[in-house]
Every structure is written in C-alpha cells, then in structure tokens.
Amino acid sequence: MPRTGKVKNLPSVFFAVLLVAMNFLIVTPCLADNSINEVSASERQKILETFKTLHKDMHSIFALVSQEKQIAALKKKVVVQGTVTMAKPNRLKWDVIKPERSVTVIDGETMTVYHPDIKEAQVYDLSDQLIARNAMSFFSTAMSGNLAEMEERFTVSIFRTDGEVVFRLVPISKIVRRYLAAVVIHYDEKSALPKGFEMSTPKGDKTITRIAGIKVNPELDPGTFQLTMPLDVWITNKVEPKNN
Numbered sequence: 210m211p212r213t214g215k216v217k218n219l220p221s222v223f224f225a226v227l228l229v230a231m232n233f234l235i236v237t238p239c240l241a242d243n244s245i246n247e248v249s250a251s252e253r254q255k256i257l258e259t260f261k262t263l264h265k266d267m268h269s270i271f272a273l274v275s276q277e278k279q280i281a282a283l284k285k286k287v288v289v290q291g292t293v294t295m296a297k298p299n300r301l302k303w304d305v306i307k308p309e310r311s312v313t314v315i316d317g318e319t320m321t322v323y324h325p326d327i328k329e330a331q332v333y334d335l336s337d338q339l340i341a342r343n344a345m346s347f348f349s350t351a352m353s354g355n356l357a358e359m360e361e362r363f364t365v366s367i368f369r370t371d372g373e374v375v376f377r378l379v380p381i382s383k384i385v386r387r388y389l390a391a392v393v394i395h396y397d398e399k400s401a402l403p404k405g406f407e408m409s410t411p412k413g414d415k416t417i418t419r420i421a422g423i424k425v426n427p428e429l430d431p432g433t434f435q436l437t438m439p440l441d442v443w444i445t446n447k448v449e450p451k452n453n
Contacts, residue, residue: 248367256367256374263401269296269429270402273422274303279415294427299335300434314436321436330438331446363392374398387411 248256271294278287291305303313312323315335323330359365362385363378378392393407402425406418 246368248369252369253367256369260374260396260401267425269426270294271422271424271427272420275419275421277417277419279417294429294433296429296434302434312436314434316434321438323436323438323442328439328442329445330442332444333446369398372398373404374401 271292274289274291274293276289278289280287288307289305290307291303293304294302299315299317301313301315305311305313310324310326312321312325314321314323318335320333320335321330322333359376359378362382363380366377366379368375368377374396376394376396378394380386380389380391388410390409390411395404395407396402397404402423403420405420407416408418409415
C-alpha cells in the first residue's frame with residue numbers, strides 16, 4: 210500500500226521566480242516617487258548594450274537566496290532561505306534550508322523535487338511541464354537581463370535610481386494577469402547582476418526575493434545537477450500500475 214503523507218507543492222522559486230517561477234506588484238519607493246521617471250529611449254539602449262556586454266561570458270551562477278512571502282490568508286510572513294545554482298541553457302538547483310529542507314534539481318530533461326526529512330519526492334518530465342519550463346526560462350532571462358526575451362511576454366519599463374537599474378514587467382496575457390500583477394527586478398548598475406525580485410498577485414499576496422553573494426562562473430562539481438535519493442524515497446506523483 211502506498212504511504213499516506215502530505216504531498217508538497219512545487220517550490221516557490223518556480224512560481225516566483227518564477228515564475229521562478231518560477232515562485233514572482235510591490236510599488237518600491239523609487240517607482241512610487243513621482244520624481245523618478247522612466248529612462249529615455251537612448252538611455253534604455255545604452256543600458257541594454259551594457260547588460261549584454263557584461264553578461265556575454267556568463268554561463269553559470271551561484272547565489273544565496275532569501276524569500277519572504279506575505280500571504281493574505283496567513284497572519285505570519287513565510288521566510289524561505291537557501292541557495293540557487295544555475296547553468297545555461299536549462300540546469301538549475303534550488304536548495305532550501307529553511308523553513309524545511311528541500312532540494313529541486315532541473316537537469317534539462319526532468320525536474321525533481323525532494324523532501325529529505327519525510328523521504329518524499331516528485332519527478333516531472335519537463336516536456337510535459339509547461340509551468341516548469343516557463344519558470345526556468347523566466348529565471349534565466351531575468352538573471353541575464355535579456356530584454357528581447359522579456360518583451361515576448363511582458364510590457365517592460367526601465368528606471369534608474371541609487372546605483373540600480375529597475376525593470377518593471379507587466380504581463381501581456383490577460384490570463385497571466387489574473388494571478389500576476391507585475392514583476393519588479395532590481396539590478397546592480399555596475400555589474401548588471403540582479404539584487405532581487407518583487408512580485409504580487411491581484412489578491413494582495415506578495416513575494417520578495419533577495420539575492421546576495423552571487424558568484425559568476427563558479428567551479429561546479431560534475432554532479433551538481435544530478436540528484437541521488439535513497440531507495441526508500443516515495444515518489445508521490447508516480448502512477449501506480451493497475452491490478453488486473
């Protein structure tokens with residue numbers, strides 16, 4: 210008989226960063242201030258050219274991630290802490306330390322979400338998981354500041370303030386706008402690396418993701434994007450064969 214247990218949702222990074230999510234409007238002081246204007250067309254072009262140059266040789270990153278969720282249905286804030294490792298074109302490891310341990314690995318073909326404390330996991334085929342693919346794509350795009358890819362799905366406004374370049378993304382799709390109001394991405398102007406993401410839903414739920422300690426092109430172990438689990442781990446989304 211299959212074990213009973215609480216099946217975990219996919220990590221918030223994908224529905225932000227998601228998605229990153231994946232895991233995504235908070236109006237920041239710089240955007241709320243009427244004296245802060247959107248950059249001019251020529252300035253916008255210079256920023257994008259600078260970003261493209263700075264990211265030209267970036268093929269992987271490692272970063273510390275702290276995420277704060279403000280969910281309308283809950284009185285307390287939910288704080289998630291961990292690390293993220295990403296390598297082009299489509300590999301990612303999201304290692305959550307708090308509030309409870311979980312590891313998510315995307316190896317280009319599958320996405321595995323592992324909960325070691327309860328020995329449960331979910332394994333997804335990326336070819337069947339549109340949300341996961343889109344979240345991975347968005348996270349990669351956001352990390353590199355690729356405006357061309359952003360503009361395929363968002364209306365993008367760019368601001369500059371206090372040593373930061375701020376991208377404000379509003380979904381083009383009416384369907385997406387039902388659950389995502391906008392995304393604000395803060396980039397360090399000198400390095401063109403992201404400092405954080407801010408998202409909210411039309412219902413008022415908010416997610417603030419802060420990124421620190423970024424290492425560009427770190428030395429990665431060959432097994433970074435491979436996840437080995439104990440044999441007794443329960444794959445909760447595995448379809449059991451029917452008995453005749």
